[in-house]
Amino acid sequence: MVLTPDNMISRPQETEKVLTTRKLADALGISESSIKRWADGGKIRAIRTPGGHRRIPLTEAVRFTRETDLEFVNPELIGLAPRLSSPQRADAEELFYAALVEGAEQDANALLISLFLEGRSVAELIDGPVSGTLARIGELWKHKGEGIYIEHRATEILLRILRRIYDLLPVPAADAPKAFGCAPAGDVYQVPTFAVAMVFREMRWQDTNFGPDVPWKVLALAVEQFKPGAVWLAISGRAEENLELGDPVREMTDLADRLAGWNGALYCGGRGLPAGLDSTSHSNIYRLHSMTRLAQTAGDQFSKLTKGGADDEA
Numbered sequence: 001m002v003l004t005p006d007n008m009i010s011r012p013q014e015t016e017k018v019l020t021t022r023k024l025a026d027a028l029g030i031s032e033s034s035i036k037r038w039a040d041g042g043k044i045r046a047i048r049t050p051g052g053h054r055r056i057p058l059t060e061a062v063r064f065t066r067e068t069d070l071e072f073v074n075p076e077l078i079g080l081a082p083r084l085s086s087p088q089r090a091d092a093e094e095l096f097y098a099a100l101v102e103g104a105e106q107d108a109n110a111l112l113i114s115l116f117l118e119g120r121s122v123a124e125l126i127d128g129p130v131s132g133t134l135a136r137i138g139e140l141w142k143h144k145g146e147g148i149y150i151e152h153r154a155t156e157i158l159l160r161i162l163r164r165i166y167d168l169l170p171v172p173a174a175d176a177p178k179a180f181g182c183a184p185a186g187d188v189y190q191v192p193t194f195a196v197a198m199v200f201r202e203m204r205w206q207d208t209n210f211g212p213d214v215p216w217k218v219l220a221l222a223v224e225q226f227k228p229g230a231v232w233l234a235i236s237g238r239a240e241e242n243l244e245l246g247d248p249v250r251e252m253t254d255l256a257d258r259l260a261g262w263n264g265a266l267y268c269g270g271r272g273l274p275a276g277l278d279s280t281s282h283s284n285i286y287r288l289h290s291m292t293r294l295a296q297t298a299g300d301q302f303s304k305l306t307k308g309g310a311d312d313e314a
Contacts, residue, residue, distance in 0.1 A: 029073035181232030
């Protein structure tokens with residue numbers, strides 16, 4: 001069997017939703033002429049139809065508003081969650097927890113996407129309201145009989161919301177460095193590895209999330225075949241909880257050795273990160289304890305891998 005990213009996991013489609021200049025102007029509450037002027041001046045990327053009309057990719061509209069002082073005053077016009085009021089924004093993290101516990105997907109979706117549109121990075125969202133909420137919900141089973149189903153329902157809702165945010169991130173360049181990752185064999189947690197994929201996507205990598213419970217030999221085969229510039233392992237299941245995890249330190253150092261052949265790096269994190277990894281001397285293994293740190297190191301690695309090509313062209 002020949003491995004490809006598409007036959008290993010289900011990935012969002014790379015087709016971009018586009019907006020008319022009028023639709024975007026109405027969503028932002030500004031004049032259409034401003035949108036056209038910014039598009040013609042190169043401040044916002046636009047596509048020309050065969051008839052010469054401008055179309056703005058939704059991901060580009062989101063990027064532009066997040067990097068400027070603009071806000072979507074009517075986000076529902078372009079399929080986004082309704083805008084939050086100022087008091088709701090101030091209490092967003094507490095409200096996010098309450099919404100997930102109650103199974104109120106619309107409220108949770110509006111809260112997290114509003115924070116994203118305001119300019120919070122994916123790493124900030126994961127390190128902040130997402131991680132805090134999951135930790136609190138994960139403790140409910142100790143105090144409430146319904147804690148387990150609340151946690152499972154919250155996880156499914158959260159994954160749907162994160163996928164919506166993922167689809168709002170800019171599509172990376174076709175020649176951008178590749179990043180592959182997963183949760184290893186025996187580790188069934190979906191959120192952590194998908195969250196890492198989101199961070200890499202926001203840092204402009206071509207990301208491929210293989211999902212949970214991926215055998216080590218399958219990951220090693222994909223690494224050899226596609227030679228990514230980065231590989232991540234989101235390890236949430238502890239070795240003592242699942243014997244299928246095997247010897248993660250040996251497997252990770254083997255992956256690092258493979259990656260070193262083309263200046264690739266291995267990123268490892270999660271509550272199940274084995275302590276023995278600290279004794280390895282591999283300079284291309286990053287042991288990470290926050291998504292913010294992942295974004296920093298992934299950005300540095302991206303620059304390292306793309307700098308050579310820029311220098312050659314110069």
